[in-house]
Amino acid sequence: MMSCISNTIQFHEFLNLVLVVPICNKSAKVLWPTCCHSFSICLINKSMSSCICLGPKRAGKTHLLMALQDPDSIDSTSYSMPTIGTGIYRINFPVQSPSGDSNPNKHLPKSIQILEIGGSMAPLWRQYFEDVKKLIYVVDTSNLCQISAAGVLFYSILTEPRLQKVKILLVLSKMDYSYRQMRNEALLMLQMSKLQKQIRQQVTIVEASAVTKVGLDEIYQWLQRP
Numbered sequence: 167m168m169s170c171i172s173n174t175i176q177f178h179e180f181l182n183l184v185l186v187v188p189i190c191n192k193s194a195k196v197l198w199p200t201c202c203h204s205f206s207i208c209l210i211n212k213s214m215s216s217c218i219c220l221g222p223k224r225a226g227k228t229h230l231l232m233a234l235q236d237p238d239s240i241d242s243t244s245y246s247m248p249t250i251g252t253g254i255y256r257i258n259f260p261v262q263s264p265s266g267d268s269n270p271n272k273h274l275p276k277s278i279q280i281l282e283i284g285g286s287m288a289p290l291w292r293q294y295f296e297d298v299k300k301l302i303y304v305v306d307t308s309n310l311c312q313i314s315a316a317g318v319l320f321y322s323i324l325t326e327p328r329l330q331k332v333k334i335l336l337v338l339s340k341m342d343y344s345y346r347q348m349r350n351e352a353l354l355m356l357q358m359s360k361l362q363k364q365i366r367q368q369v370t371i372v373e374a375s376a377v378t379k380v381g382l383d384e385i386y387q388w389l390q391r392p
């Protein structure tokens with residue numbers, strides 16, 4: 167029975183037939199998945215987003231993207247179903263206060279589309295690496311047991327030839343749930359200080375929480391930058 171279930175999941179993941187777009191039921195604060203059984207939509211997604219969001223299962227990707235979309239949609243009672251397949255999010259940047267003609271932000275984009283690729287799709291992530299300009303990698307800082315696995319996946323991204331010029335944002339998520347020491351431990355376990363001297367990509371590190379909204383402004387700024 168178990169092998170039958172796991173075969174079924176792998177079959178769906180492999181074919182990528184299910185597109186799950188989490189939507190927020192505000193009253194219950196549960197992010198319900200809606201399934202679109204369209205293979206063509208998945209193909210459109212692949213070509214439409216130059217920014218992708220990756221990370222292990224339950225790292226906090228969906229919560230973070232929902233919070234960037236609408237900060238009020240997430241609070242400490244929010245719960246999301248695992249993303250099976252991909253989810254696409256259009257994020258509108260907060261409007262800056264107008265400051266006349268010399269406003270340096272006036273030529274910056276007003277919104278961005280981000281494609282979340284579920285952690286269970288890790289073996290298939292590379293299918294989505296074409297034409298990627300920016301990559302958000304989310305690591306759950308409150309779960310140090312997951313860090314080694316997160317590190318292995320992160321290294322596979324850093325060594326991918328098609329991602330050598332990509333700008334990377336490493337998000338240390340769930341900071342409301344973590345101690346300061348855990349953030350340091352996470353960076354140590356990922357060997358970030360050593361890595362940053364060896365890799366070609368520009369990696370920006372942000373501490374964030376979808377619940378307290380810490381770090382969201384920094385993420386907006388990073389996303390808006392060319």
Ligand SMILES: Nc1nc2c(ncn2[C@@H]2O[C@H](COP(=O)(O)OP(=O)(O)O)[C@@H](O)[C@H]2O)c(=O)[nH]1
Binds near residue numbers: 227249339342
């Ligand atoms: N305390 C806290 N919990 C979070 C935060 N973000 C996500 N979570 C929890 O982690 C679970 C998994 O998050 P989700 O965004 O679905 O992870 P994903 O699989 O990477 O998309 C959620 O159901 C929340 O309970 C956060 O910023 N703070």
Ligand SMILES: [Mg+2]
Binds near residue numbers: 227229247248284
């Ligand atoms: Mg998700």
